Amino acid sequence: MPLILEDERTAHGFDPASANTLYWKDVPVLVRQQDREDQTEHLTFRILSGVTKQNHSLRVLRIHVSSEEDPYFLHTLEVTEDEFQSLKAEQGILVDFASFPGKIISLLERCIASQAADMPRFQAVLAVRAADSGLKIVETNDFKQLPHITLAFRPGNDFTVKQFLAFRLSEVKRDCQLLQGQLANSKGESVECQQQLSICRQQLSSLQEQHSRQTLELEAQLREQAAAAQQDKLDQVAAVRSQLERELEDAAKRNSQQQELLNSRIAELDAEGRKLRDQKYQLDTQVSELSHKLGSAQGSMRSLEQEVAQLRSQAKALASDHHELELQLANTRAQLAAAQEKSSSQGQLLAQQQARLGDLEGSVRQWEERC
Numbered sequence: 001m002p003l004i005l006e007d008e009r010t011a012h013g014f015d016p017a018s019a020n021t022l023y024w025k026d027v028p029v030l031v032r033q034q035d036r037e038d039q040t041e042h043l044t045f046r047i048l049s050g051v052t053k054q055n056h057s058l059r060v061l062r063i064h065v066s067s068e069e070d071p072y073f074l075h076t077l078e079v080t081e082d083e084f085q086s087l088k089a090e091q092g093i094l095v096d097f098a099s100f101p102g103k104i105i106s107l108l109e110r111c112i113a114s115q116a117a118d119m120p121r122f123q124a125v126l127a128v129r130a131a132d133s134g135l136k137i138v139e140t141n142d143f144k145q146l147p148h149i150t151l152a153f154r155p156g157n158d159f160t161v162k163q164f165l166a167f168r169l170s171e172v173k174r175d176c177q178l179l180q181g182q183l184a185n186s187k188g189e190s191v192e193c194q195q196q197l198s199i200c201r202q203q204l205s206s207l208q209e210q211h212s213r214q215t216l217e218l219e220a221q222l223r224e225q226a227a228a229a230q231q232d233k234l235d236q237v238a239a240v241r242s243q244l245e246r247e248l249e250d251a252a253k254r255n256s257q258q259q260e261l262l263n264s265r266i267a268e269l270d271a272e273g274r275k276l277r278d279q280k281y282q283l284d285t286q287v288s289e290l291s292h293k294l295g296s297a298q299g300s301m302r303s304l305e306q307e308v309a310q311l312r313s314q315a316k317a318l319a320s321d322h323h324e325l326e327l328q329l330a331n332t333r334a335q336l337a338a339a340q341e342k343s344s345s346q347g348q349l350l351a352q353q354q355a356r357l358g359d360l361e362g363s364v365r366q367w368e369e370r371c
Contacts, residue, residue, distance in 0.1 A: 014060050014078055016167050018050035023105045028115040029065075029124045043067055043126070045108055047101055052080065061101060064164065065126065065135070065153060074156030074164050075126070075133050091150065107137045107148055128155065197368070204364055215357060219350060226346050233339035240332045244325075251325055255318050262311055269308060276301065 026042045046064045051057070059081045067073035079087060084097045095103055107122065114120035119140065127134045133153045138145045156164065276297070283290050 014048075014062050015051055015053045015056070016170075018056070019048045019062075019167075020050060021046065022049055022101050023047040023108070025108070025112070026068075027108050027111055027124055028120075029111075029126050031126050031128060033128045041067065043073075047104065049101065058082070059097065061097075063104075063151070063153075066164070071165065072156070072161055074161050075128075075135075075153035076156060076160060076164070077135075077151050077153045093149075104149070111137065126153075131155075201368075208361075211357065211360075215353065218353065222346065222350055226343060229339075229346075230343055233336070233343070237332075237336045237339070240335075244329050244332060248325060248329075251322060255322060258314070258318055262315060265311060266308075269304060272304070 024044070024046045027045050028040050029043045030038055031041050031043075032038045044064075044066045046066070048062045048064070050060050050062070052060055061077075061079050061084070063077040065075040081097045084100065087093065093100070108124065110122040111120070111124045114122045121141075122137065122139055125136045125138060127136075133155050135151045135153055136147045137149050138147045140146075154160070280297075283293070287294070
């Protein structure tokens, strides 16, 4: 037989202080009443577990079916662990009392999942009568409707509705108290955050002022160092340039003097060569007489040729020295370019410092926005 709850048991059996909500959700239900047509309504199912007031070791399952639109619409089922055995035997239920609420919840969830279909596969049906009401969860296939569970509910009277509304009111009050406590904590945390934010802003302001001073001092030091480095480089370049110019002038003078000496020597040698040739022409007629002088004259000529070769090698050495001086001048110009590049890199470093300052200010603004 379906289980029917009496008002006295409803009032004195379930202990609201031990209530633990297992399920609380709106479920589409086909409501059947004698005085009106069948219609599908979204009813609120709330499944509670707890114990009885008389025996705290006896577990109780309570199911409320209510409507958000009608506060007086209430149907209640209450079954103890002992009464569940009779229900289990009558309807062939295979699960125990501990697993029974989970199976009911699973069937209700399937009803929710099937509500979008034109012909829902799972559907909860509530038959409302004067003295009692019955809830069935049926599964529809191509052949027939198969009821999974049939439960007898007790329609709410004035006493049970007031008790339910008082129970809901106590829950709402408790929730309000929790929310008020959370609100007070939030306000306290907000005040602390505001104080911390004020302190952080003051610290940020002092840090910005300190950073600005340090930045100005650093920029001044960098400008002084850059100017000093630039002046040092210019002085070094000017000194090296003047030294090289003096060395070039000295080398040019030495080269000119040596060239003049070589030219004069070559002229002398040319004159001596012409003189010897003249003498040779004159001595050709006296070959027979001066044959012993010819050998000595040829020896003198060979020594003079060797001296000419030595003078030519000296001229080549002077040309090599001139080339080396030109290479030194090119190296000096490269050093000057490197010094100018270093001065430009120091200017880039200053720009990077300014970019880092801008990133820091942006991070501070983001932090203020989050707070």
